[in-house]
Amino acid sequence: xxxxxxxxxxxxxxxxxxxxxxxxxxxxxxxxxxxxxxxxxxxxxxxxxxxxxxxxxxxxxxxxxxxxxxxxxxxxxxxxxxxxxxxxxxxxxxxxxxxxxxxxxxxxxxxxxxxxxxxxxxxxxxxxxxxxxxxxxxxxxxxxxxxxxxxxxxxxxxxxxxxxxxxxxxxxxxxxxxxxxxxxxxxxxxxxxxxxxxxxxxxxxxxxxxxxxxxxxxxxxxxxxxxxxxxxxxxxxxxxxxxxxxxxxxxxxxxxxxxxxxxxxxxxxxxxxxxxxxxxxxxxxxxxxxxxxxxxxxxxxxxxxxxxxxxxxxxxx
Amino acid sequence: xxxxxxxxxxxxxxxxxxxxxxxxxxxxxxxxxxxxxxxxxxxxxxxxxxxxxxxxxxxxxxxxxxxxxxxxxxxxxxxxxxxxxxxxxxxxxxxxxxxxxxxxxxxxxxxxxxxxxxxxxxxxxxxxxxxxxxxxxxxxxxxxxxxxxxxxxxxxxxxxxx
Numbered sequence: 171x172x173x174x175x176x177x178x179x180x181x182x183x184x185x186x187x188x189x190x191x192x193x194x195x196x197x198x199x200x201x202x203x204x205x206x207x208x209x210x211x212x213x214x215x216x217x218x219x220x221x222x223x224x225x226x227x228x229x230x231x232x233x234x235x236x237x238x239x240x241x242x243x244x245x246x247x248x249x250x251x252x253x254x255x256x257x258x259x260x261x262x263x264x265x266x267x268x269x270x271x272x273x274x275x276x277x278x279x280x281x282x283x284x285x286x287x288x289x290x291x292x293x294x295x296x297x298x299x300x301x302x303x304x305x306x307x308x309x310x311x312x313x314x315x316x317x318x319x320x321x322x323x324x325x326x327x328x329x330x331x332x333x334x335x336x337x338x339x340x341x342x343x344x345x346x347x348x349x350x351x352x353x354x355x356x357x358x359x360x361x362x363x364x365x366x367x368x369x370x371x372x373x374x375x376x377x378x379x380x381x382x383x384x385x386x387x388x389x390x391x392x393x394x395x396x397x398x399x400x401x402x403x404x405x406x407x408x409x410x411x412x413x414x415x416x417x418x419x420x421x422x423x424x425x426x427x428x429x430x431x432x433x434x435x436x437x438x439x440x441x442x443x444x445x446x447x448x449x450x451x452x453x454x455x456x457x458x459x460x461x462x463x464x465x466x467x468x469x470x471x472x473x474x475x476x477x478x479x480x481x482x483x484x485x486x487x
Numbered sequence: 488x489x490x491x492x493x494x495x496x497x498x499x500x501x502x503x504x505x506x507x508x509x510x511x512x513x514x515x516x517x518x519x520x521x522x523x524x525x526x527x528x529x530x531x532x533x534x535x536x537x538x539x540x541x542x543x544x545x546x547x548x549x550x551x552x553x554x555x556x557x558x559x560x561x562x563x564x565x566x567x568x569x570x571x572x573x574x575x576x577x578x579x580x581x582x583x584x585x586x587x588x589x590x591x592x593x594x595x596x597x598x599x600x601x602x603x604x605x606x607x608x609x610x611x612x613x614x615x616x617x618x619x620x621x622x623x624x625x626x627x628x629x630x631x632x633x634x635x636x637x638x639x640x641x642x643x644x645x646x647x648x649x
Contacts, residue, residue, distance in 0.1 A: 209622045209624060210624075211583055211587075212583060212586060212587065212605075213587075213590075215590070216586055216587070216590050216598075216602065219598070219599075219602050220602045220605050220606050220609070221606075223602065223603055223606035224606055224609060224610065225610075228609060228610055231612075231613075231614070231615055231618065232609070232615075232618065233636060234615035234628070234633065234636060234637075235615045235618045235619055235624055235626075236619075236624050236625070236626060236627050236628065237627050237628065237632075238627075239624070240636065
């Protein structure tokens with residue numbers, strides 16, 4: 171015991187020079203607690219007091235420093251205080267039940283994630299003004315959740331696999347979105363869809379003419395007006411999360427303005443870049459001529475320029 | 488010293504004796520308790536914790552005296568803060584030992600003050616590596632374990648990215 175104290179004092183004196191090298195050369199006993207080193211001299215009670223003055227992010231960083239600090243920084247007393255401070259709730263005994271089982275840190279974490287998800291959804295919902303259908307909104311939330319877990323997985327999975335799984339996740343989310351909304355299949359004639367909107371049949375391929383004369387600019391504005399001018403046929407939003415995702419996948423460069431259209435009839439998602447420099451559409455497949463054709467809007471992309479014409483008779487039922 | 492405020496003799500861990508007025512000594516809840524226990528102000532009060540060396544106790548007493556003075560004169564917060572801030576500026580060894588002594592002696596505001604200093608030092612560190620460097624902590628995680636910790640709480644790293 172006295173030896174240990176001596177060692178302790180010695181370390182306190184030479185601590186400023188005490189480096190990795192010194193640790194390597196030290197005796198086994200020295201090592202046995204020098205692994206805990208300085209902060210640990212303070213003892214758990216004092217450290218908890220210090221940690222209680224730290225913001226959440228720093229507390230999380232402490233968990234990565236060493237095993238012992240992970241244990242101390244995860245103490246219930248700290249996380250309970252943080253939880254109650256942030257979400258002071260007279261009914262907190264309800265959460266206390268979860269906390270007993272999983273610990274306050276987990277309870278805090280899951281609530282924190284809920285709140286974040288809520289915020290994200292609110293931001294998204296405000297940008298998609300035209301979606302009034304409740305089920306639609308729920309499905310969109312599910313999509314967001316999928317994308318969020320995707321961005322989290324991204325950090326854990328190796329790069330190569332990530333591409334496929336990320337795309338799969340997004341595709342699944344979109345499929346889920348469509349099935350939850352009970353959209354009739356694209357191309358089906360549906361005079362009154364689940365949303366009660368009377369719309370003309372809209373079949374991919376047949377209503378598309380490729381403008382080869384380079385008058386894309388004029389035609390484009392025309393196509394836009396036909397896209398959005400049909401009594402809410404498409405909802406649109408500037409696609410913040412989608413754009414980030416696509417930029418990440420190198421499908422669209424981030425700087426380009428991007429519009430996402432959601433067909434209220436089919437539930438198809440369509441992403442258009444207004445500057446016409448898009449390389450393709452997420453949900454489009456190249457047609458026989460090698461152009462990308464959107465299955466719902468019939469918009470055709472070529473390599474460098476949007477060149478589109480939509481048949482006039484579409485506008486009338 | 489007036490009779491109402493007799494001197495108390497403290498014996499530090501390294502066997503030095505310090506005399507301080509009772510009104511100062513009793514600012515430590517522990518010393519107060521020990522005096523009440525014996526009921527004899529003439530009895531030497533031993534400080535059994537190894538943090539309570541002469542050097543550290545002199546600093547603790549300096550702090551207590553100054554704060555007693557502040558309390559008596561009703562000093563401005565500004566003046567108090569200035570003193571506290573200066574008092575915080577010490578080497579790590581002294582800070583740590585003062586914390587331990589304040590903890591042992593149960594001097595709440597001194598403990599808070601010094602803990603805050605350490606918390607501030609931690610806040611200055613950005614990464615776990617910074618903290619290890621700053622506080623001379625050896626990394627006892629394997630890379631796999633680091634991944635495991637990160638996986639257990641992915642939201643943490645979400646936050647840190649901000």
